[in-house]
Amino acid sequence: MKILIKSTAFLLLAAAIFSTFCACGGESMPEYYEKSYDTGTDMLSLHLAYDTMEKDADGKKIYFSDSELEKIFAQCCEIYNEAIQIVDHTDASTNLYEINQPVNAVFDMDPEVTALLERTFTISENCDGYYQPVYGTVTRLLQENAQPDAASLKDALAHTGTDKLRIENTSVYKTDSMSQVDLSSIKNGYALEKMIAYLEESSVVYGFVTLGDSAGVFGTKPDAAPYDIGVLSDTKAESVDGYVHVQDGYVFVASASLGGYLDYLTGSAAKSDLKKVVVRSEDAVTANALACALYAMGYEASQRLYDTGTLSFEAVFFLDDGTIELTKGAYRTGMYVPVAEDKEEK
Numbered sequence: 001m002k003i004l005i006k007s008t009a010f011l012l013l014a015a016a017i018f019s020t021f022c023a024c025g026g027e028s029m030p031e032y033y034e035k036s037y038d039t040g041t042d043m044l045s046l047h048l049a050y051d052t053m054e055k056d057a058d059g060k061k062i063y064f065s066d067s068e069l070e071k072i073f074a075q076c077c078e079i080y081n082e083a084i085q086i087v088d089h090t091d092a093s094t095n096l097y098e099i100n101q102p103v104n105a106v107f108d109m110d111p112e113v114t115a116l117l118e119r120t121f122t123i124s125e126n127c128d129g130y131y132q133p134v135y136g137t138v139t140r141l142l143q144e145n146a147q148p149d150a151a152s153l154k155d156a157l158a159h160t161g162t163d164k165l166r167i168e169n170t171s172v173y174k175t176d177s178m179s180q181v182d183l184s185s186i187k188n189g190y191a192l193e194k195m196i197a198y199l200e201e202s203s204v205v206y207g208f209v210t211l212g213d214s215a216g217v218f219g220t221k222p223d224a225a226p227y228d229i230g231v232l233s234d235t236k237a238e239s240v241d242g243y244v245h246v247q248d249g250y251v252f253v254a255s256a257s258l259g260g261y262l263d264y265l266t267g268s269a270a271k272s273d274l275k276k277v278v279v280r281s282e283d284a285v286t287a288n289a290l291a292c293a294l295y296a297m298g299y300e301a302s303q304r305l306y307d308t309g310t311l312s313f314e315a316v317f318f319l320d321d322g323t324i325e326l327t328k329g330a331y332r333t334g335m336y337v338p339v340a341e342d343k344e345e346k
Helices: 066-085 097-101 110-125 136-144 150-157 182-201 284-297 299-308 328-333
Strands: 003-005 021-024 027-031 032-038 043-049 051-055 061-062 107-108 165-168 169-175 206-211 216-217 227-234 238-247 249-255 274-281 314-319 323-325 334-336
Touching: 027 032, 027 097, 043 066, 051 182, 066 110, 066 169, 066 182, 097 107, 097 150, 110 165, 136 150, 169 334, 182 216, 182 227, 216 227, 216 284, 238 249, 238 274, 249 284, 249 334, 274 284, 284 299, 284 314, 314 328, 323 328, 323 334
Parallel strands: 003 227
Antiparallel strands: 021 027, 032 043, 043 206, 051 061, 107 169, 165 169, 206 216, 216 249, 227 238, 238 334, 249 274, 274 314, 314 323
């Protein structure tokens, strides 16, 4: 079975699926219960297996009812909304809003927030700042003026960087009163991993979730086969360049067709030798942050980061010259299969 993901807003990744069917008392039924939720910025789609992997006294397979799976879907939507609120720096009730006030102070934070901040700081420090969580002064400036003057941009950049905050247990020490945290660029990764964590503990045996330009899978399919996630072509409508084989973890995509990626070092639009990069990691926040970071870094710098081993990920790089390059692990495991080599597509 192949999953084709494309974004309804950006023509990249969304939730479309070629479902297989399973026998049920002489009838056929879809493999998955499928339902979507429009978050206002992205489409969240859940695909939950009907099969419970159990049988009744007569040896017939037992399936979940739609009402049972509807409750799980509703819970996932609630988890999504809770996760998004945690990373919302514009909501006056959140820790991030409090941190972003223009004062030098020590803040007592929710442990969930400090843990997430520590994770994003680690990613930032290991990718040379090409992902940056303490960047609110620049993003706010660009929201007010898409083409700010050099002096304004320089001043905003002076208040960015993980060195502007210090985290100790659940306390955050702010050393630059003007610095601001902005976790909006990893909100989908954070929300996706919270939903997948819930689904892994739920009664659903396997399935997958798509959210904007990302996908996460959980459980093991009956045949133990990986999910094949289709990566949409940037040039041919509704066609795919190939498939990423995913047994577990998360996949995120950054593409030139979307635009809007920042070079966090300069505050300007990222200039890359990549048309697109696909990142797979067992950590959704890492995959989310790295998709944008690797795109801005370009192919050679991305490979150097991979070779350090400081961040765990695999990637597929689509270069401007039409070539496709893979990280060593992606190549070794056959993580990516171009459509031309996919026999089922011939």
